[in-house]
Amino acid sequence: MATKSTCSCDRWTSRSISAVGYGENVIGNLRDAFVSRSSVPAAINDRFLSLFREYLAIGGMPEVVSSFVRENNFGIAYDTQTKIVDANLDDIARYAAKADKPKIRACYLSLPEQLARENRKFKYSAVASGGSARKFSNSIDWLRESALSIQCFNTTETHVPLSVYKTGDAFKMYLTDVGILTAMMGFRAKKDILDNTLVGFAKGGLYENAIAQQLVSRGYTPYYYQKSAQLGEIDFLIEHDSGIVPVEVKAGRNTSSSFDTMLRRDDVKFGYKFITGNVGVAGKKITLPHYMSMFV
Numbered sequence: 226m227a228t229k230s231t232c233s234c235d236r237w238t239s240r241s242i243s244a245v246g247y248g249e250n251v252i253g254n255l256r257d258a259f260v261s262r263s264s265v266p267a268a269i270n271d272r273f274l275s276l277f278r279e280y281l282a283i284g285g286m287p288e289v290v291s292s293f294v295r296e297n298n299f300g301i302a303y304d305t306q307t308k309i310v311d312a313n314l315d316d317i318a319r320y321a322a323k324a325d326k327p328k329i330r331a332c333y334l335s336l337p338e339q340l341a342r343e344n345r346k347f348k349y350s351a352v353a354s355g356g357s358a359r360k361f362s363n364s365i366d367w368l369r370e371s372a373l374s375i376q377c378f379n380t381t382e383t384h385v386p387l388s389v390y391k392t393g394d395a396f397k398m399y400l401t402d403v404g405i406l407t408a409m410m411g412f413r414a415k416k417d418i419l420d421n422t423l424v425g426f427a428k429g430g431l432y433e434n435a436i437a438q439q440l441v442s443r444g445y446t447p448y449y450y451q452k453s454a455q456l457g458e459i460d461f462l463i464e465h466d467s468g469i470v471p472v473e474v475k476a477g478r479n480t481s482s483s484f485d486t487m488l489r490r491d492d493v494k495f496g497y498k499f500i501t502g503n504v505g506v507a508g509k510k511i512t513l514p515h516y517m518s519m520f521v
Contacts, residue, residue: 259520262511264503270514274501277516281431282415284404303415306408313373321367328352329364333373336398337409340430346379347398358394365398375399375437380448380462383469383492387448387462397449403435428476432515433460436474436499439518447472450487457483471496472521478502485510497521 255273258265265273283293283302286309293302317329335352339345347365349356368374379395380387400406407415410427417423418431440447440463450459450471461472471493473484478500488496488509495509505512 255517256520258504259513259517262504262506264505265514267503270503273516274514277435277514278418278421280516281403281418281435282407284402284407286402286404289404299415299419300412302404303408303412306405309405310409316371317367320371325363325367328361329367332361332364332398333368334409336374336400337406337427337430339398340406340434341410341425341427342430343426345397345430345433347396368398372401375401375441377437377447377449377461379451381450381452383450383462383487383490385464385469387464387469388446391448395451397437399434399437401438401441403431403438406434407431429474432476432499433474435515436472436518437461440472440521443519443521457481457486459483459487467494469493473498474515475500 255265257263264270282299283289284306286306288309289302289305292305293299296302313333314330317333318326321329331352338351339347349358349361352361365374365376369376375398377397377399378391378393380390381392382390384390400409407418410431414423414427418428423431437447440461445463447461447463450462451457459471460474463470463472469492471484471487473481473496475481475498481498484496484498487493493509495511498510498512499515499518500512501515502512503514504517
């Protein structure tokens with residue numbers, strides 16, 4: 226039971242993979258591995274994890290993908306991305322109400338910083354000193370409704386429908402294209418993600434953003450779960466035919482005690498954990514490489 230969203234997110238899909246030379250037969254084999262929960266041959270898995278890092282750097286905006294495929298040059302792709310960021314800022318200046326323009330711009334430009342923290346809950350104080358919901362809530366609405374960002378609300382319960390348990394004052398904001406997020410972090414971040422040398426919370430923010438837009442593009446409305454700081458956090462909850470499914474995202478292969486605790490509940494049938502690794506199953510935990518998010 227996927228909760229549909231109207232967000233027009235660009236995502237990692239078979240079309241994205243085809244753009245770099247892989248056909249439907251390869252995608253079909255990966256889909257079969259996802260369905261059967263079978264490991265992927267190591268060489269293929271490593272190659273697609275590398276391609277997913279390229280996706281983190283390039284994203285799915287058609288203009289960016291076309292420029293990269295045409296020139297095979299990350300610098301040219303970066304130039305295209307910065308032009309898109311400038312165009313987004315121009316749209317804010319052109320279409321937003323006069324009084325809201327600087328506030329929307331400030332919220333938009335704060336998103337890389339918001340996602341580069343350990344706690345990625347959106348903080349108005351990161352936008353401006355003394356920032357508050359009263360001052361910036363209209364700006365958040367504008368960014369979401371203009372499809373420049375995804376708003377992911379906190380829910381304090383794990384029952385269907387999640388929407389009635391959301392807390393309106395606690396949410397995360399993701400960009401609708403992870404490549405644009407990487408570009409906003411700077412060209413060095415792009416190089417480090419490609420080389421797999423990026424460290425710190427920014428790396429986790431990029432991977433989390435990528436999976437958020439994947440879930441939205443697959444038709445889900447993702448929430449994150451945190452009942453209290455002491456009980457920890459689940460990156461995402463989605464409504465599925467099987468009930469509520471927890472989704473954990475790791476930039477590496479780290480463990481998550483809160484995710485493991487939730488899987489012990491009788492009303493949770495299974496959960497997805499995305500990692501830099503291969504397919505695996507341990508009890509209710511289905512471990513998947515990041516690139517298999519296109520099949521969820």
